[in-house]
Amino acid sequence: MINLARRDVANHLGRYLLTGFGLGLLIGVTLTMAGVYRGMVDDAKVLLRAGGADIWVVQQNTLGPFAEPSSLQDDVYRSLEGLPGVSETGNVAYLTMQVKHAGKDLRVMVAGYTPGRLGGPAFLIAGRPIAQSHYEAVADAKTGFKVGDQVRIRRNNYSVVGLTRRMVSSGGDPMVFISLKDAQEAQFLKDNESIVNDRNRLSVNPNVNRPGQAGVLKAVEAIQTASRRVNAVLVRVKQGQDPRQVADNIKRWKHLTAYTSTDMEDILVAKLIATAAKQIALFLIILAVVSAAIVAFIIYTMTLGKIKEIAVLKLIGTPDRTIAAMIMQEALGLGVIGFFVGKFAATLWAPAFPKYVLLETGDAIRAFVITLVICALASVLAIRAALRIDPAEAIGG
Amino acid sequence: MIYDNAWKRADLRVLRRDRIGFVFQAPYLIPFLDATDNVALLPMLAGVANAEARAAALDMLTALDVQHRAHARIPELSGGEQQRVAIARALANKPPIILADEPTAPLDSERALAVVKILNRLAQEFQTAIIVVTHDEKIIPTFKRIYHIRDGKTYEEPGEGKQL
Numbered sequence: 001m002i003n004l005a006r007r008d009v010a011n012h013l014g015r016y017l018l019t020g021f022g023l024g025l026l027i028g029v030t031l032t033m034a035g036v037y038r039g040m041v042d043d044a045k046v047l048l049r050a051g052g053a054d055i056w057v058v059q060q061n062t063l064g065p066f067a068e069p070s071s072l073q074d075d076v077y078r079s080l081e082g083l084p085g086v087s088e089t090g091n092v093a094y095l096t097m098q099v100k101h102a103g104k105d106l107r108v109m110v111a112g113y114t115p116g117r118l119g120g121p122a123f124l125i126a127g128r129p130i131a132q133s134h135y136e137a138v139a140d141a142k143t144g145f146k147v148g149d150q151v152r153i154r155r156n157n158y159s160v161v162g163l164t165r166r167m168v169s170s171g172g173d174p175m176v177f178i179s180l181k182d183a184q185e186a187q188f189l190k191d192n193e194s195i196v197n198d199r200n201r202l203s204v205n206p207n208v209n210r211p212g213q214a215g216v217l218k219a220v221e222a223i224q225t226a227s228r229r230v231n232a233v234l235v236r237v238k239q240g241q242d243p244r245q246v247a248d249n250i251k252r253w254k255h256l257t258a259y260t261s262t263d264m265e266d267i268l269v270a271k272l273i274a275t276a277a278k279q280i281a282l283f284l285i286i287l288a289v290v291s292a293a294i295v296a297f298i299i300y301t302m303t304l305g306k307i308k309e310i311a312v313l314k315l316i317g318t319p320d321r322t323i324a325a326m327i328m329q330e331a332l333g334l335g336v337i338g339f340f341v342g343k344f345a346a347t348l349w350a351p352a353f354p355k356y357v358l359l360e361t362g363d364a365i366r367a368f369v370i371t372l373v374i375c376a377l378a379s380v381l382a383i384r385a386a387l388r389i390d391p392a393e394a395i396g397g
Numbered sequence: 398m399i400y401d402n403a404w405k406r407a408d409l410r411v412l413r414r415d416r417i418g419f420v421f422q423a424p425y426l427i428p429f430l431d432a433t434d435n436v437a438l439l440p441m442l443a444g445v446a447n448a449e450a451r452a453a454a455l456d457m458l459t460a461l462d463v464q465h466r467a468h469a470r471i472p473e474l475s476g477g478e479q480q481r482v483a484i485a486r487a488l489a490n491k492p493p494i495i496l497a498d499e500p501t502a503p504l505d506s507e508r509a510l511a512v513v514k515i516l517n518r519l520a521q522e523f524q525t526a527i528i529v530v531t532h533d534e535k536i537i538p539t540f541k542r543i544y545h546i547r548d549g550k551t552y553e554e555p556g557e558g559k560q561l
Binding site for chain 2: 308309314315
């Protein structure tokens with residue numbers, strides 16, 4: 001038996017391919033939206049993965065450095081290292097700020113860590129890690145910096161000594177790593193006028209500046225200007241230890257909040273980006289419905305354009321299933337073309353997005369199946385219309 | 398009597414496919430099939446293998462002198478060629494009856510008579526009864542039985558059965 005769908009498509013191939021191309025662009029937008037969501041989730045997780053920590057220790061009753069302000073003394077790590085099951089620790093401080101690059105403002109997340117300890121940059125693609133205690137930085141390639149560039153953070157210039165890839169904050173901002181001491185200074189640094197003002201206030205405060213006790217004033221001034229705080233302490237447990245158990249111990253004995261990396265993922269994905277994810281999910285659903293409606297309309301219109309031919313086919317004795325198969329095959333063909341065009345388009349334009357767009361193979365397979373199901377369902381309307389055509393219409397003039 | 402059982406939808410389809418050939422005022426060919434496949438489609442629908450159906454279609458096109466356009470797309474054929482392909486399709490399953498609705502309407506006199514000649518020849522060759530509805534006075538003398546329908550009344554007159 002002749003494949004009627006193939007012959008019909010071959011007869012107006014250009015129009016069919018153009019329709020598939022248009023549909024493909026729509027599918028491409030849908031795939032990209034799914035990729036934007038996946039990218040958000042991946043951005044949220046990449047920092048956790050790169051840190052290499054099993055446990056995140058944060059200020060008591062807070063959700064950690066990314067979801068809520070968290071402040072700890074920077075010597076907490078010493079007492080944590082004494083707990084059973086703890087292998088190594090690392091202080092980290094994070095601050096989101098704007099830096100200049102090539103005359104343009106650039107939003108970055110500055111991360112301070114102690115070189116050689118947990119919390120440093122992963123995925124180094126050029127240069128080297130930080131080796132000096134001050135004024136060296138490792139930047140993500142997405143910032144546009146090159147090894148040897150200078151980046152100004154607050155009052156100081158830092159030499160970029162290394163480049164990473166895929167090191168971004170949960171918000172997608174590229175990261176710049178500096179030493180913990182530099183980060184603490186940058187985080188709590190006051191301007192000169194404020195420091196002078198604070199000193200004046202303290203010097204006229206009789207409770208602090210008592211006659212004959214000059215040491216008190218100096219000590220208070222030192223506390224005010226120095227920063228000995230970090231946002232979190234990363235903990236890696238010894239091999240074979242259960243991170244959950246170690247985290248529970250930290251909570252119980254140190255009066256701190258400790259999250260396992262799984263808990264942190266939940267916080268980042270379920271809490272921090274939940275609203276944005278729902279927004280995208282709703283947009284995806286609307287896009288899918290619109291795509292289905294457009295596919296149904298296209299296939300319905302294509303079928304109505306063949307009323308005479310279908311009437312003739314019915315008049316000469318073509319079974320309904322042959323006509324239905326022709327419409328269904330054309331609809332599925334359109335879906336296949338649309339999917340591959342959409343996949344290609346999404347792959348092509350995804351790198352142009354300012355935030356990471358992650359096109360997962362699983363999503364592509366799901367999209368392919370959904371596209372075929374939508375096309376099959378959409379063709380039902382057209383098949384119903386075709387089967388209702390009276391064979392007499394063939395001779396109806 | 399071409400059918401004497403209860404009418405069912407599927408029966409009607411088979412009836413139209415195997416027992417009745419249609420020739421319309423316009424050819425009403427399937428534009429996305431070439432001339433051969435337009436003719437071969439009917440035997441294929443009846444279950445004949447593709448190659449066999451195409452060979453039979455080519456024979457039919459040869460009988461109607463359009464074999465040289467066997468692989469042409471329908472829009473590439475002239476009006477007369479399209480009508481001859483349509484006749485070939487009507488005869489493809491060798492039905493006992495062909496219903497022809499103004500088969501010569503789109504053709505000039507010469508081609509109209511040629512088509513009627515072909516219909517007559519094939520009617521004899523395939524033992525097919527051909528019922529033609531026409532307003533074309535030129536071809537009326539070629540029929541053996543003529544029924545006039547005028548003002549709602551039907552009356553019969555003997556046809557000349559003139560050989561062309």
